[in-house]
Amino acid sequence: MASLRSVKGMNDLFGVEASSLGAVEAIARQLAKRWGAEEVRTPILEKLDLFVRSVGEATDVVGKEMYAFEDKDGSSLCLRPEATASVARMVVQHGILRDNPRFRAFYAGPMFRRERPQKGRYRQFHQVGVEFFGEPDPSADVEVIALAAAILGALGLDDVVVELGSVGCPECRPSYRKKLVEFLRREAVQLCDLCNQRTESNPLRSLDCKSASCQVVFQDAPLPLDSLCETCEVHQMGVEKGLDQLGLDYRVNKRLVRGLDYYRRTVFECTTQKLGAQSAVIAGGRYDGLLGSVGGDEGVAAVGFAAGTERLQLLAREAGAEAAHSPADIAIVTDRNQKVEEALVLMQGLRSAGLVVVADLSGRGRKAKTKWLGRIAHRHSVFLEADGSARLRVEGMETQAVSPEAAAILGALPVD
Numbered sequence: 117m118a119s120l121r122s123v124k125g126m127n128d129l130f131g132v133e134a135s136s137l138g139a140v141e142a143i144a145r146q147l148a149k150r151w152g153a154e155e156v157r158t159p160i161l162e163k164l165d166l167f168v169r170s171v172g173e174a175t176d177v178v179g180k181e182m183y184a185f186e187d188k189d190g191s192s193l194c195l196r197p198e199a200t201a202s203v204a205r206m207v208v209q210h211g212i213l214r215d216n217p218r219f220r221a222f223y224a225g226p227m228f229r230r231e232r233p234q235k236g237r238y239r240q241f242h243q244v245g246v247e248f249f250g251e252p253d254p255s256a257d258v259e260v261i262a263l264a265a266a267i268l269g270a271l272g273l274d275d276v277v278v279e280l281g282s283v284g285c286p287e288c289r290p291s292y293r294k295k296l297v298e299f300l301r302r303e304a305v306q307l308c309d310l311c312n313q314r315t316e317s318n319p320l321r322s323l324d325c326k327s328a329s330c331q332v333v334f335q336d337a338p339l340p341l342d343s344l345c346e347t348c349e350v351h352q353m354g355v356e357k358g359l360d361q362l363g364l365d366y367r368v369n370k371r372l373v374r375g376l377d378y379y380r381r382t383v384f385e386c387t388t389q390k391l392g393a394q395s396a397v398i399a400g401g402r403y404d405g406l407l408g409s410v411g412g413d414e415g416v417a418a419v420g421f422a423a424g425t426e427r428l429q430l431l432a433r434e435a436g437a438e439a440a441h442s443p444a445d446i447a448i449v450t451d452r453n454q455k456v457e458e459a460l461v462l463m464q465g466l467r468s469a470g471l472v473v474v475a476d477l478s479g480r481g482r483k484a485k486t487k488w489l490g491r492i493a494h495r496h497s498v499f500l501e502a503d504g505s506a507r508l509r510v511e512g513m514e515t516q517a518v519s520p521e522a523a524a525i526l527g528a529l530p531v532d
C-alpha cells in the first residue's frame with residue numbers, strides 16, 4: 117500500500133522545529149503581555165464571508181488562496197488565512213468593548229493559504245500577532261511597532277528593517293486610486309498581465325509587483341504617501357515622531373502597500389534579505405473601521421501586526437540565536453536487571469521537584485542506552501545499577517558510585 121504523506125505545504129513539526137516554534141511563541145507571548153495584551157483563541161474554521169468582507173474579495177489571499185468548502189448545512193466555511201478578521205469578529209460578537217473601550221489581544225496559531233510552497237512559505241503556517249482596539253492615536257501605532265521590534269530584538273535579529281508607509285483613508289484614497297488607475301492605464305502596454313488585471317480590481321497592489329520591468333515603470337507612478345489628506349499626514353508625522361523618540365530605526369517606504377484591503381493610514385513591514393523572496397517577517401498596520409465590516413461600530417480604531425512564526429524561527433536559527441530547544445534536566449537509565457519501579461519512584465520525585473526528566477527503562481543493553489544518551493546529548497545522566505547504587509555521568513564522564521538519590525541531586529545541579 118502506498119504510504120500516506122502530509123498535504124503539500126503542510127508540515128509535521130517535531131524535535132527542534134516544534135520546540136523552537138513554541139519558544140518563539142513564548143517570547144512573543146511574554147512581550148505582548150508586557151504591552152498589556154491578553155491572549156485570545158479564535159476558531160480555525162470561520163464563515164467565508166468574514167474574510168470576503170474584511171480582507172477583500174479582490175485580494176490574492178481571498179480570491180486565490182482560500183481553503184473554502186461547503187458545510188453539510190450548505191454554509192460556506194473556510195480555514196482562516198489570517199486572524200485579524202477573526203479577532204475583530206470576536207470583539208463584536210461578545211461586545212468586548214462595551215465595558216472597556218480599549219482592548220489589546222495577542223494570538224498564536226496556525227493559518228492557511230494555498231500559496232506555492234517554498235522556503236519560508238507554507239500552506240499551513242503559524243502567526244503570532246497582536247490587535248489593539250479603541251486607540252486612534254498614533255502612539256498606539258508606535259507601541260505596536262515597538263513591540264514588533266522588541267520581539268525581533270529578543271530573538272537577536274538585528275538585520276531586520278522596519279519599513280513604514282501609509283495607504284491613506286476613505287477621504288484621500290479614492291482620489292489617489294483614481295490618479296493611480298489613470299497612470300496604470302496610460303502605461304498598460306509596458307506592464308505585465310497581472311498588473312493590467314489589478315488596474316481595475318486592486319490597483320494599489322500593482323505597486324508591489326515582483327517584475328523588474330514593471331518596477332521601472334513605477335518609478336514615475338503617483339505614490340500613496342505623497343497623496344495623503346491632512347489628517348493622514350498628521351497621523352503619519354505622529355508615528356514617525358514617536359518612533360524617533362523611542363530611538364527605533366525605520367525606513368519610510370513611500371510605495372509600501374499591503375496585500376489585505378482593510379488597512380487605513382499606517383502600514384509597516386519588517387523585512388530581511390535572508391529569506392530569499394519571502395522578505396516580510398512581520399507585517400501590520402492600522403485598520404480603523406474594520407469592526408464596521410464585521411457588524412460592529414465603524415467608528416472603532418484598531419491597529420496590529422502578525423509575524424510569520426516559522427520565518428522568525430528560520431531567522432533566529434541563522435542568527436545562531438536558537439536557545440529554544442532545551443533538553444531535559446536529567447536522564448535516568450537503568451541497568452538491565454534494575455527494578456523499573458525504583459526508577460519510576462525516583463523520577464516521580466524529581467519531576468515533583470520541577471525537573472524535566474527523560475528515561476530509558478527498557479531491557480536494552482548498556483551500550484544501546486549509552487548511545488541513546490549520546491544522541492539526545494544529555495549533560496547529566498544517572499545510571500541505576502543492579503546492586504542498588506547509581507553512577508552519575510556528567511558530559512559523558514562517569515563519576516563514582518553513589519546512592520540513587522545523591523546521583524539524582526548531583527545530576528540536577530547545573531554544570532556551569
Ligand code: HAM
Nearest residue numbers: 198200237238241396397398399400401420421422424
Ligand atoms: P500578512 O502580511 O498577510 O498580514 O501576514 C503576516 C506575516 O505572516 C507575513 O509577514 C509572513 O511573515 C507570514 N506569512 C504570511 N503568509 C505566509 C505563508 N504562506 N507562509 C509562511 N508565513 C507566512 C496578516 O496576516 C495581517 N493579519 C497582519 C495584521 C495584523 N495586520 C494588522 N493586524
